[in-house]
Amino acid sequence: MGLREYVVRRIFQLVITYWAFITLLFVLFRAAPGDPTSMFVMDGMDEESRQEIIADLGLDQPLYLQYVDYMGQLLSGSFGVSFRYREPVWDVLVIKFWNTIFLMGAAVICAYVIGVLAGALLGWWRGKRAERVGIVAGLMARSSPEFWTSIIVLSVFAFWLGWLPSGGMRSIGAEMAPSFSARYLSTDFVYHLVLPVMAATIYYMATPLLLMRNTMLDVLKADFIEIKKAEGLSELTILYKHAARNSILPVVTMAAIVTGTAMGGSLVIETVFNWPGMGREMVEAINYNDYPMAMGAFFLMGSVVIIMNFVADLLYVYLDPRVEYK
Amino acid sequence: MSKLELDDLRTYYRMEEGWIEAADGVSLSLEANETLGLVGESGSGKSTVAKSIIRLLPDNGEIVDGSIRFDGEDITELSKRELRRRIRWKEISMIPQSAMNGFDPVYTVGEQIVQAIRTHESDVSKAEARERTKELFDDLGLDEERVDDYPHQFSGGMAQRAMIALALAVDPSVILADEPTTALDVVIQDRILGTIKEMQDELGTAMVLITHDMSVVSETCDTIAVMYGGRVVERADAETIIKRPKHPYTLGLRNAFPDITADSQELVSIPGSPPDLLEPGEGCRFAPRCPFAEDRCWEETPQPETHGDGHVVECHRADEAEYLRKEANRPETWRTDD
Amino acid sequence: MSRETQGIDSMASDDGATERIRALAVRTWRTFVDVFEGDRMGQIGLALLLIFALMGMFGPWITPHDPTEINRDDDGSALRLEAPSTDHYFGTTNMGRDVFSQVIVGARASLIVGTIAALIAVTIGTNIGLISAYYGGWTEDVLMRITDIAYALPFLPFVIVLVFLLGPSIWSIIIVIALLLWRSTARVVRSQVLSHKERPYVESARAVGASDLRIMYLHILPNVLPLAFLYAAFSVAWAVIAEANVSFLGFGDPTMISWGQMLFEAYTADAIRFAWWWVVPPGVSIMLLVMAAFFIGRTLERVTNPELRHAE
């Protein structure tokens, strides 16, 4: 099978997966109890008004009509209007999406860079005390849920040392930068980014670290490593240019899964660090029964995962010249 | 002064249960341009010897005694750094058993040879190194264009040629060839061995050819050393070993391969399995499998003794060689009771 | 040939089945013992798990205080945020509840979620892997597409949405976690079964006319069980973390004390700033329990992958 055919087939699978995912979303949220008005009953709304709002949101329509509506909306690139914000979901999420991507993207990249490099080193140090310590540290990091690492880094770097801000994405009152790049490249932004990224990195690092070490053990047994040593190459060259490069395939495939975990982790990290992202929005949307918003956030998170899976598959082909397209 | 001289080399592996005496008192020497065949079953310690020379022992392996002299200098004393910069590949390179696995699968063969050249000759530019690689390919009968191919795109034989190109890339004085042809079919084996020989003559490189295959060494080598259970049981020039071996193990090995002598038509293998080298204690290590073993063979370790011109044998009954040879030619000798 | 390459099966006849399974059990048990004997981390994992299991089982009887009771001093006012003392080993919460007792009782929620969710997930995953690999064709296509879709769902958001829909109870948390967690088991079991499917013992079983079910569950399954155990250990770890996350976000079972819930309460009461004793014990407990599962998993990995046994 040629590369092109492989890609086409993979895209076809992508479409199927997407459709199933979207339908599942619909089913999930329409089965949900409560409606968006229940949060505000105590604020002074009466029953008649509630019914009015429910009708206004189209929630009194038969389910199949709602489904058709929903698919039509999605195809035209709309997530509908937020029950809570009265604003198109996409308009709200487009900003938060990037906020989350910058946060979790930075975390996953840091986790991968550190995890892969350190994991390779652990493999190289097979049998040494340092390896043992590294493994235990890795397992410890992986055993600490994000909120726990968040609480720890927060206590140390924000409360105790006072080096870094304890939350938020920007200093309050700062003028809102008009351009995309100015928003995300300012020192203020980076200053606020460090702590949540650190908390997330500690957790996500463990997977590439341990996986890298495991595959390294296999690769290090390969003949060519011995030859490279015999060639007189430096240890660093062998470790990173050859051994690590050969071990990275499964780790790359795992990236899609780590990204998925990170999307979920954004719920926790963003809540603890008061980060205006998609994850926090999603938690709030659920609490407020704002289904279009929760669906939109869920959809975007799922999309990131689906696309990462797709990219990982293609990357796999690129990274391993031996791979056959099947 | 020999190019490479091993004196009483002892390389052991540390295990939880004790030491594995993988190479136990190995003495060998190799002159410039000479080819030494190191023959033995798997587990005989021949690979351990090769790995000791280039110091690629696993973490639990240790040269506990003896010396390895290269141009008179004991390279067991060298630091890793010196070893890497002065000895490895520049002086001693190697050809592994399976060339396909000897190359990193994710880089082209050319890239890897260029890297080897530039590691040791830092003044060579990438382009120059690439030119040299192409020349080597040409010399070895490979299409120049194939330097840009990945290892998996080569056939076994071609990969082995490419490996030879890699081994010769920085013009070493010794090549350790560890079973360089076992993975290939017979016709290609011959061709590859021919090529190696040719290149070796042309460049004046010495070679240690490690194999379990008597027929290979008989054609290629100047001298042959036969290893069993971590010891060199017999060594001499090729002709002597082929025609007039004295050690029962060599006799047995001879029977296991065709075309070495016309004497025996039937291929007979040596019954039993290689010895356990975990602290083996006294006694000849071949005794359990030797059809000629006597009581003393079980009790005393035979020491190397020279019989004639450089013919060194470790056997209590080496003096009875004529008789042993005759007996050994009879297949029944090697049959066990069942 | 080693056991791993050959498959634990040479008899295809009916009368051998029970005996074979008994032999397999004995052998597997021995391997487990062997592997754990040589592995400090695995032993630590088992020890920790045992401690937590005891806490989970006997928690309500061994707590020094009722974990939901508001402790008061002599004049009736609540002992709020008492630092650790001999009376309250881990101090008290802002409502004067005994943290130590809560930690002990909290083990139960984590253990229930961890073990049951993992069990369900691995059962589903193993079956899907087994069936899809064994039958191949469209069965495999469909099942693997479903697995792909399961992989497309971001774990925590999915769990939270579903727990919200099903109502916040420990059982819905378990079901929802299991509903996604099977995916990794399905994939690895499938690839393992694919390799077993072609082996001689399966062929011969088929030759003597064993039914598909029989071949799948009596012949192939025992060979992939160690792998299933391994994934069960990992699943326990993931499930415990998931439960903690769900509770921390406030979607946990409100009628049950769990470590995640304790941390959530401590966090929202801002206790990180003034009552470390309320924050550290549940956090460390989660970490230790999950670590125990990972340690055990690592050791089990050597049962399934003998190469690793020699590598270290």
Next chain:
Amino acid sequence: MSDESVKRRDVMKGVATVAAVAPVATAGCLGDDDTGVDGEPVEEIELIVTTADYDPVRYEFGQLIADNWRELGFDVDVNPTAWNTIVDTAMDQQDFDAFTLNWGGRAERIDPDIFCYDLHHSSQTELGARNQVNFENEEYDEAAEAQRRLYDDEERREQVYRCQEIFAEEQPRTPIANQEQIMPYLADAFDEVVTMMGEGLMSFWTAVDSEPAGGNSELRLGYPSEVNNLNPADGQATHDQQTMRLIYDRLMRINTDGVAEEWLAESVEEVDDTTIEVTIRDGQSWHDGEELTVEDVKFSFEYLGEHSPVLDAATDPVEDIEIVGDRTLRFDLDEPFAPFLAVSLGQVFIIPEHIWAEIPDGMDDVNSPLDFDNPEPVGSGPFQFVDWQRDEQMVLEANEDHFNTPNVETMIKVPGADMSTLVRLLEDEEINMIGWVPGPDTVNRLEEDVDHVENSSIEDHGWYHINYQLERPPFDDKDVRHALAHAIPKQDIVDVVMDGMGTVTHSQIAEVNEFWHNPDVMEFGDDIDRARDVLEEAGYQWDDDGRIHYPAE
């Protein structure tokens, strides 16, 4: 009184029938000899409380109450329930035995009408309405209706007092406590901080009248959730309204004393019982520079009356609006409605006709006014909208042309994911005020350890209470309600659960709401022995296990 007792007897008969039918089959073995009492055991009581994370106070006092009730021999099952579910089942479907609730003290609720009429009048008992407990009492209804008709505050107060008396005597709900609203701010940032009952630092007057200290010109107000939207027709959430009232004016405002005073209206005159004449201030303009006219006011009442579900109730009494002068208009009411000034004029936003007349018809993709997200609200209020980055900050700027220009130049509203992130921001001096009550422990810590933070404090007129489903036994028996109320450890709840930051209450009108609060009603609570006596006198009995039984027939 006699009507009531008749009714109760009917209900009791019903219960007795049920009780007689159900256990008849087992009567033989479960006979009186076994239990030593005659009546049937009282049913299990399910006490629904919020989850600990939604509101720890309600969750906690639910447990304390249950403990005491159990001591009385009741079988109590405490059921922490998600807020959504409470709304659906308990509040909408009225499907509950007892549940805990808190009416927050909003400025509009200082007027006693909602707590007297909406919550307890017998006309409000249908599903979804606010008299979920099904309290029906003719005498009470009379008083509740009367207070609506009386424009004279003194006369009206008498009726409000009467409502409170009957309410206390009947105990359809047991008030427990008013929370003390302690909200922190940065001491250095303000010379004077204005606070208000029920709303604390979230009040309108805090934003407008607080005096910033030299060098500071900003009010940075943190709140633990984000504004949903700034659509004056929507505004379901209190927080939305609290934000919009800074941008949009109202004709009246409720001042810090809880009294409605003229705001955009220059004068308000009761022409007669059902006619109110309002004259608006001269020379007011919208934030976009357009002049604010009396037509805008008329439009606002009509438009919001038609489209806004939330302001529906406020505009309901209005039958007709008539413009009678350049700045004057008349509201004709269907019937006399005393709370009109506070509840209606004080609540309906005045919105610009030149913008809202186009909505939804002039917009693409907007089907109803509720769908409009109103991205750049134009009002006439003391603050004008500048910018909003959702979940980061909302920037408002003082309207220099307003008749009551705020003392700060800028107001930044900062949402937090939760209280702890806000307290962190306050300590880091990123914000200088929080409009929500932190937990007691945080309050103590801020008080003791953090020098630059000060706490403002005021009582809430909102009330924590417990509701009984009067249609279900045993709550249909007033004696039981009395006993249950006596058994509630109100003081303990304030001391332990609220760490002293609250006040025990016995009425639906809080003490802090001085003018309307009736200090002289029946008091319950903190007396288990009395509770037992009440039950005993009513003929209830306890079996050997201590379980309570209905009186013998």
